[in-house]
Amino acid sequence: MGTHKLCQNLGKNLEKCVCTYSSCIKRGKCCECIDFHRERNEIPGCFFSPEVESTYDRSIERFIASHK
Numbered sequence: 392m393g394t395h396k397l398c399q400n401l402g403k404n405l406e407k408c409v410c411t412y413s414s415c416i417k418r419g420k421c422c423e424c425i426d427f428h429r430e431r432n433e434i435p436g437c438f439f440s441p442e443v444e445s446t447y448d449r450s451i452e453r454f455i456a457s458h459k
């Protein structure tokens with residue numbers, strides 16, 4: 392198995408991941424998660440409070456609004 396194919400932080404990341412979209416294939420692969428949401432002007436779920444996270448609205452606007 393090529394080490395380049397497996398993120399060495401995957402296990403640790405999965406333990407810490409609080410995203411409730413559990414079927415997401417990017418779970419635990421934080422670089423892919425960030426890349427995916429960044430391209431959409433969004434922020435990964437772990438930046439939101441549990442209440443906002445569960446709405447799956449990952450927009451920057453929602454993030455800012457929830458911190459006012």
Ligand code: SF4
Nearest residue numbers: 410412415418424436
């Ligand atoms: S924040 Fe988005 S990309 Fe990251 S694990 Fe959750 S649904 Fe997937």
